[in-house]
Amino acid sequence: MKTKATFVRSLLAVAVTGVFGSALAADEPIQPIRPVQQVNLAQVELGKKLYFDPRLSKSGFISCNSCHNLSTGGTDNLKTSIGHNWQQGPINAPTVLNSSLNVAQFWDGRAVDLKAQAGGPIANPGEMAASHTLAVEVLSSIPEYVIEFKQVFGQDKVTIDEVTQAIAEFEKTLVTPNSRFDKWLLGDKDALTATELAGYNLFKTSGCVACHNGSAVGGNSFQKMGVVTPYKTTNTAEGMAGVTGKDADRFKFKVPTLRNVEMTYPYFHDGAAQTLTEAVDIMGRLQLGKKFTAEENAKIVAFLKALTGDQPSFLMPILPPSTDKTPPPKPFG
Amino acid sequence: MKTKATFVRSLLAVAVTGVFGSALAADEPIQPIRPVQQVNLAQVELGKKLYFDPRLSKSGFISCNSCHNLSTGGTDNLKTSIGHNWQQGPINAPTVLNSSLNVAQFWDGRAVDLKAQAGGPIANPGEMAASHTLAVEVLSSIPEYVIEFKQVFGQDKVTIDEVTQAIAEFEKTLVTPNSRFDKWLLGDKDALTATELAGYNLFKTSGCVACHNGSAVGGNSFQKMGVVTPYKTTNTAEGMAGVTGKDADRFKFKVPTLRNVEMTYPYFHDGAAQTLTEAVDIMGRLQLGKKFTAEENAKIVAFLKALTGDQPSFLMPILPPSTDKTPPPKPFG
Numbered sequence: 249m250k251t252k253a254t255f256v257r258s259l260l261a262v263a264v265t266g267v268f269g270s271a272l273a274a275d276e277p278i279q280p281i282r283p284v285q286q287v288n289l290a291q292v293e294l295g296k297k298l299y300f301d302p303r304l305s306k307s308g309f310i311s312c313n314s315c316h317n318l319s320t321g322g323t324d325n326l327k328t329s330i331g332h333n334w335q336q337g338p339i340n341a342p343t344v345l346n347s348s349l350n351v352a353q354f355w356d357g358r359a360v361d362l363k364a365q366a367g368g369p370i371a372n373p374g375e376m377a378a379s380h381t382l383a384v385e386v387l388s389s390i391p392e393y394v395i396e397f398k399q400v401f402g403q404d405k406v407t408i409d410e411v412t413q414a415i416a417e418f419e420k421t422l423v424t425p426n427s428r429f430d431k432w433l434l435g436d437k438d439a440l441t442a443t444e445l446a447g448y449n450l451f452k453t454s455g456c457v458a459c460h461n462g463s464a465v466g467g468n469s470f471q472k473m474g475v476v477t478p479y480k481t482t483n484t485a486e487g488m489a490g491v492t493g494k495d496a497d498r499f500k501f502k503v504p505t506l507r508n509v510e511m512t513y514p515y516f517h518d519g520a521a522q523t524l525t526e527a528v529d530i531m532g533r534l535q536l537g538k539k540f541t542a543e544e545n546a547k548i549v550a551f552l553k554a555l556t557g558d559q560p561s562f563l564m565p566i567l568p569p570s571t572d573k574t575p576p577p578k579p580f581g
Numbered sequence: 582m583k584t585k586a587t588f589v590r591s592l593l594a595v596a597v598t599g600v601f602g603s604a605l606a607a608d609e610p611i612q613p614i615r616p617v618q619q620v621n622l623a624q625v626e627l628g629k630k631l632y633f634d635p636r637l638s639k640s641g642f643i644s645c646n647s648c649h650n651l652s653t654g655g656t657d658n659l660k661t662s663i664g665h666n667w668q669q670g671p672i673n674a675p676t677v678l679n680s681s682l683n684v685a686q687f688w689d690g691r692a693v694d695l696k697a698q699a700g701g702p703i704a705n706p707g708e709m710a711a712s713h714t715l716a717v718e719v720l721s722s723i724p725e726y727v728i729e730f731k732q733v734f735g736q737d738k739v740t741i742d743e744v745t746q747a748i749a750e751f752e753k754t755l756v757t758p759n760s761r762f763d764k765w766l767l768g769d770k771d772a773l774t775a776t777e778l779a780g781y782n783l784f785k786t787s788g789c790v791a792c793h794n795g796s797a798v799g800g801n802s803f804q805k806m807g808v809v810t811p812y813k814t815t816n817t818a819e820g821m822a823g824v825t826g827k828d829a830d831r832f833k834f835k836v837p838t839l840r841n842v843e844m845t846y847p848y849f850h851d852g853a854a855q856t857l858t859e860a861v862d863i864m865g866r867l868q869l870g871k872k873f874t875a876e877e878n879a880k881i882v883a884f885l886k887a888l889t890g891d892q893p894s895f896l897m898p899i900l901p902p903s904t905d906k907t908p909p910p911k912p913f914g
Contacts (some may be wrong), residue, residue, distance in 0.1 A: 285854055300652050309647075309663050319633050332644050334667035336913050425636045511902045514909075523905045559899045567652045568891045569844045572856045576847075579659055580669050 277452065279463040280430040281346065281507065281557060284421050290400045295418030297396075298411060298564045303386045305376035307332055308577025312369070312415065316344040318560055321511025327519030328483075332377035339485050340519035343512045345560070346505055348420045349464035353515045355501045357470060358491045362416035367408060373543060380408040385410065386575055392568030424508055424557030434556075440554055447551030450544055455536050465506040465555060473499045473517065476537035483518035510553045524549045586899055610785065612796040613763040614679065614840065614890060623733045628751030630729075631744060631897045636719045636833040638709035639667055641910025645748065651893055654844025655755060660852030661816075665710035672818050672853035676845045678893070679838055681753045682797035683705070688834045688850045690803060691824045695749035700741060713741040719908055720744065723808030757890030765887075773887055780884030783877055788869050798888060800840040804849065806832045809870035816851035843886045853914045857882045 298304065302311040315329045315337075316322050322345035324330075329337035339355055347353065347415045353365035369375040372382050387393045397406045400414065429448070431439035440448070451457060460466045470488055473479045479499065488497035501517050509515075514522045521527040528548050532538045540548065570576075631637065635644040648662045648670075649655050655678035657663075662670035672778070680686065686698035702708040703716050708777045721739045723787055733747065753909045761830045764772035773781070784790060803821055806812045812832065821830035834850050847853065848860040861881050865871045873881065903909075 302650070302653070302657075307663065308659055309657065314642075317635070319898055320635070321902065323643065324635075325903065326641055326910060330640065330912055334912075513903065520908055525905065561899075562898050563894055563898055565652055566801065566894075569654065570658065574857055574859065575660060577664055579667075 276433060277457040277461040278429075278433065278465055281349075281425040281427070281463050282535045283496045285422055286467060287420050288400075288417055291414045291417035291419055293418075294396050294400050295414035295416070296562065297393075297567055298387075298415050299418050300565050301567055303567075303570065303577065304370050304378060304383045304411075305332065306378045306382070306577065307356055307376075307579035310376050312344075312366075315341045315375075316360075318422070320509050321559075322347075323512050325513060327514055329375070331375040332373065337374060337375045337568040339483070339517050340514065342502075342504060343508065344419055345422050345424050345512075346464050346467070346507045348423065349462070349505070350467040350502065351469065352502065355485065356488050356491050357502050362419050363412045366412040366419075367433070380411075382575065383411060384408055387569075389571055389574040390568050391571070422560050424559060425536045427507070427555050427557035428455055429551070429554040430557065441550070443547055443550045444554045445551075447547035447549070450521075450540075450548055451551055454532065454538055454540075454548075456531070456548070459535075460506050467505040468499075468502040469503050470500045471535075472505050473501055474534050477534045479534055481516075481518045481520060484519075485517055487517075506552060506555055508556050508559075510556050524552055528552075584790065588844055589876060602654045607723070610790040610794040611762070611766065611798050613766045614682075614756055614758040614796050616758045616837050619751055620753050621733075624747045624750035625754055626751075627729050628747035628749070629735050629895065630726075631720075631748050632751050633898050634714055634900055634909075636900075636903065636910065637703050637711060637716050637744075639711045639715070639910065640709075640912035645677075645699075647745070648702075649672045651677075651755070654678060654841050654892075655680075655903065656845050658846055661849055662708070663707065664708040668707045669771055670707060672816070672850050673847065675835075675837060676686075676841065678755050678757050678845075679751055679797050679800070679840045681756065682795070682838065683800040683835065684802065685835065689821050689824050690817065690835050695752045696745045699745040707814040715908065716744060717741055719903075722904055722907040723901050724904070743896075748774040755893050760840070760885070760888050760890035762887040774883070776880055776883045777887045778884075780880035780882070783873075783881050784884055787865065787873075787881075789864070792836045792868075793839050793868055794825075800838040801834045802836050803830075804868075806834055806835050807867050810834060810867045811868055814849075814853060816853075818850055820850075839885060839888055841889050841892075843889050857885055 272371070278292075299312040302308050302314070303310065310332065315324045317324055322343035323341050326341070328339055329341045331337055342355065348362060351357070353359035353362060354368070359365035359368060367380060371379050384406050387397070394406060397410055398404060401410045402409070426438045428444075451460075459469060459471050462468045473487070485501075486498055488500040489495065491497075504512075504515075509524065515524070515527040516522065516530075521530055525545055528545050529540060532540045532545075606614065632645040635641050635647070637644065643665065648657045650657055655676035656674050659670055659674070662674045664670050680698075684690070686692035686695060687701070691700035692701060700713060704712050704742060712903075717739050720730070729738060730743055731737060734743045736743070760837075761772045765778075784793075792802060792804050795801045806820070818834075819831050821833040822828065824830075837845075837848075842848075842857065846857070847855045848857070854863055858878055860871060861878050865873045865878075871914040
């Protein structure tokens with residue numbers, strides 16, 4: 249029922265755009281999120297299972313969804329994530345929602361796309377702590393998976409390339425159109441309150457849109473954290489410098505998307521800002537040299553909360569059981 | 582679509598029972614699982630959210646679904662579970678599927694019903710490591726939850742009693758009708774293969790049904806683990822004796838349901854048996870004083886795999902975001 253309603257709303261949004269939306273939206277630095285476009289549905293269904301399958305981790309306990317929880321804005325709402333053996337992660341888990349719109353993946357952009365990203369956590373000893381070999385061995389021991397991989401990819405053997413491709417294809421579906429702000433962009437003038445609209449205007453005139461623009465309201469550039477005033481943190485992440493080796497790239501991070509930002513707390517690469525009020529205040533001072541008044545801050549926060557779109561809606565996947573041949577998980581030692 | 586199909590199948594099952602099923606099923610020691618009967622749907626929907634909400638744990642990382650994963654047979658498929666701070670749990674997580682049919686909850690029966698059970702893990706320092714006070718404080722800080730609790734229970738204040746009631750009501754929906762064995766019970770003679778049927782006959786004539794009977798194929802009595810030959814384990818769980826204080830109750834555990842047993846590995850209260858073959862062999866020797874041949878074992882295993890029913894099918898719940906007033910999770914110290 250919900251899926252159908254969402255679909256009808258999507259059609260409606262398209263219809264509205266067709267009539268008078270595009271002209272309006274084109275004048276704005278932020279564009280509406282488009283509903284899911286071309287995807288390979290068979291890969292999506294397989295990828296959804298893999299996304300929820302904790303057997304891709306050494307412990308059998310951690311799945312992609314553990315840290316990029318689709319019930320909670322595509323993230324874990326922790327400062328930094330919990331990995332294998334309860335290891336404390338080095339950085340805040342970015343939301344998977346609308347991540348297909350990012351220019352690159354991870355805070356430092358070290359993965360060129362979702363497919364390249366998907367292989368990372370599986371083999372990271374601090375995250376899922378498995379290996380690509382083990383993941384493939386586990387999946388290959390489960391006949392239902394072997395058959396589904398063959399149906400989807402036409403190959404007899406399961407490969408890590410197929411695993412990450414399917415997960416990435418599922419992740420492409422995790423877009424969140426139809427936020428109230430998007431409805432406003434598409435021509436529904438009543439979709440925003442006066443306060444939210446005032447917040448949007450402040451967001452533009454204060455310079456926030458210099459980095460937070462495009463359909464994801466971010467995600468399309470790398471910027472230094474602490475442009476005007478240095479950012480103080482105990483977090484040791486260095487940003488792009490770790491990838492490029494260039495000193496000029498120190499503390500350059502991918503600008504996070506602000507889509508669904510009400511759900512993706514805490515904020516920044518170190519998760520240091522627990523509330524949107526705090527995050528807006530720090531961003532204003534450090535990036536723009538601007539101290540927002542309490543009233544201005546509240547308006548911007550009101551605008552940001554209008555960026556929450558339709559959350560992905562799907563049936564909880566049922567995973568095929570392991571067999572006598574499946575390597576058992578090793579949660580303890 | 583899947584939900585509708587399931588519903589149609591349920592109707593069909595009822596129709597079949599009406600015509601000729603009940604007479605057949607009545608002669609058997611195992612009864613078909615009935616589709617979900619009376620539930621309070623508003624409580625179910627609220628309970629589903631709570632079941633998936635990791636904010637009921639101190640870390641903000643562990644939900645009911647972490648150890649009773651509805652993608653994997655309502656359990657975590659680990660010998661013993663992973664709790665707060667990666668603590669190793671003392672006992673194998675029993676499946677939540679069909680748990681409403683159990684005579685009592687937990688392996689030692691210390692909770693009289695699902696509602697009494699639901700409060701346990703939340704406050705257990707080795708599991709979710711929160712407290713009932715903290716859980717209520719978290720939920721009360723989230724307006725969407727406050728409104729939903731008020732809609733459902735008609736009270737202004739959220740209470741732990743309501744929290745556990747809603748979770749229990751959701752859990753009542755987690756029954757798995759329409760296994761091939763149930764179809765056979767209900768009159769579809771082609772639903773089982775000759776091997777599976779032979780396995781069922783062995784299951785009856787060997788004495789397995791003495792404990793594994795009723796609609797859950799278990800779950801309705803407490804029995805000593807190691808009746809004929811003592812069970813050897815390094816696990817320190819004592820069973821019912823821990824509840825009753827009676828020495829006679831040492832190693833008496835609730836007989837687990839065998840519904841969906843293909844999905845609920847590993848087996849026994851200590852999770853020591855990784856495969857069904859192993860579990861059937863040990864049960865035969867220790868409980869019945871019987872050494873099944875490889876052929877007999879395989880037949881019984883084939884029958885057991887016919888006990889997998891329709892898995893719960895529902896939309897992944899979307900949880901309302903925390904607010905500035907919500908106590909932040911404390912995953913590390």
